[in-house]
Amino acid sequence: MRAVVVSEYGVLPEVREVAEPSVDAGSVVLKVEATGLCRSDWHGWMGHDSDIVLPHVPGHELAGTIAAVGAGVSGWAVGDRVTTPFICACGRCEQCLEGNQQVCPNQLQPGFNYWGSFAEYVAVPYAEVNLVRLPDDMTFATAAGLGCRFATSFRAVHQVGKVTAGERVAVFGCGGVGLSAVMIASALGAEVIAIDTNPDALALARTYGAAHTLQPPADLTEVGRPHVTIDALGSSDIVQQALQALRPRGRHVQIGLLPAGVNLDVGRLIGQELSWLGSHGMPAHAYPEMLNLVASGNLNPADLVTRTITLDETPAALAALTHTTPAGVTVITP
Template sequence: MRAAILREYGEPLAVRDVPAPEPGPAEVVIRVEACGVCRSDWHAWMGHGEWADDRVPRGQVLGHEPAGEVVAVGRSVDRFAPGDRVVVPFSLGDGTCPYCRRGAGNVCADGRALGFEPDAPGAFAERVAVPNADYNLVERPPWLDATAAAALGCRYMTAYHALAERAGLGGGDRLAVHGCGGVGLSAVQLGDALGARVVAVDVDDDALSLARDLGADALVNPTELGDATDVPERVRALTDGGADVSVDALGIAETCRNSVRSVRPRGTHVQVGLTTEAERGEVSLPTDWMTRWEVSFLGSRGMPPTSYGDLFALVEATDVDPGALVSDEIGLSAVSGRLAALGEYEVHGVEVITEFEG
């Protein structure tokens, strides 16, 4: 099968033939119909994460947002059969630990991250194996096509977990989203669907225009203010004293601190974006100010597979459309160029691989 493999950090991926996976006893093999290209893939491609002992090794097949069809199942798999249409979470739990049993498989003590670890080869490939499939694999609703499911597979589910499950965002709340890439735009659309009033923040007018189309009530472009540190003041003015929930969907120090400063007393900041080489996993924060106003700082990573039913129900019941974020469908050979474009902030929306054989 064809797969895109990380050879050297920051260098083009090697697209070549590799052996197709065979299912272990508890595994399922998926024919990948679509796989999103995400900023987390860019972090892996750049070799980021060594400061957190989380650097993706050379030789890894990247890709963590697949949707497709089951083609083979292991002998102990009960819930799936060949022909089933599925979406694959990137946070893969073992299904047995206390976190998995409590519905938090995304922080499983023995979990794996699809496309980021040698024992979980990714989905920039024609086939991908899913471990502990009865727990991790998710049946795809009939109304959700593979391309839209790939867009939903990381960006939307990460945003949903951050907003609905970690921060408890609800109707009438005020939400600020700092960074309108894929996960940020997903947060805008989901925040609107959850009944919040949304302020979108980005330095790119095209990204802000898309945010408005997806439900943002107000827009902030830091380049139009006197100083980037004026962003929290502007957000507080637009939200009558500060956001109930503010999300850093990018991960640089500036957006993190601006997001924290944007919340009202007893408000909540949610950190979704991962840091870059400049921050190396550490960002200084106004801790005395956070203590004075009882501001909560939450981390959020992916989404447990057990939450997909709730996300599907929200998407089906509202005008949320993951497919609306898909800006381009590409072939496997184009992935390296699109990863480079992510590093230059040249990608708007979500790009999805839908051609794997060429």
């Protein structure tokens, strides 16, 4: 099969022929119909993830059709249209049995722990726990974004941040995760403030429901202190701005990765009784609520897809993330 292969961190990957993944017991192999280009893939390419072993194939946001079914997998057949969370949980540990597959200690992540979906085929381990059947009318391009950015934002906004109608929510960073958060928080009835350096991203944020758009350095006191702040990019500076902006007893939700760590103003965290909340993906069993909202028209993840590229165009697009984040979601069709 053809795949994007990283042979050296930070060096432009190449598209070449590699062996197709094997179908192990408990797993399936998918024909990749669409896969998202995400900043997490850039972090992996730059060497920020210790799980990656070179040579490596990135890609963790995916949708496709089942091409092969491993021994012991029931309820799924070749040809089924599916997606999967980027966290493939084991289904057997204490966290999984409690329904918290997103923090499974035995999790495997395509594009990080093993070769991912920037390829024509990809394996999905622990298939019965992690596969999500796609609605017949949902395109693969739309579904690809559900595995990481949209599903991650849905859980972060709705289930972790517990955003409710009438609250003010500030979203820092309007890439795919941030724009998803803007759309979801707005659909929940929140007054959304979108903050980004990119005017095109802010224009999209307005179309997805943002009531206010600001470029940094943003003075949130102009529109009122938020109940909830969300770092959808991953920046120590953003974290400090978000915590300073929150009203007393406000909640900060951290989605963006912070490879270099962060220093918190713990005095303010304590004195204002602020909550710092981490949010990491969403388990497969939680998808139905999100899919129902999509089916009803309350959420429109298809609108987030602004660019489709080929496998051959992917190395350059990955490298370009070093300098800029394109507005909207980029989807690769292998």
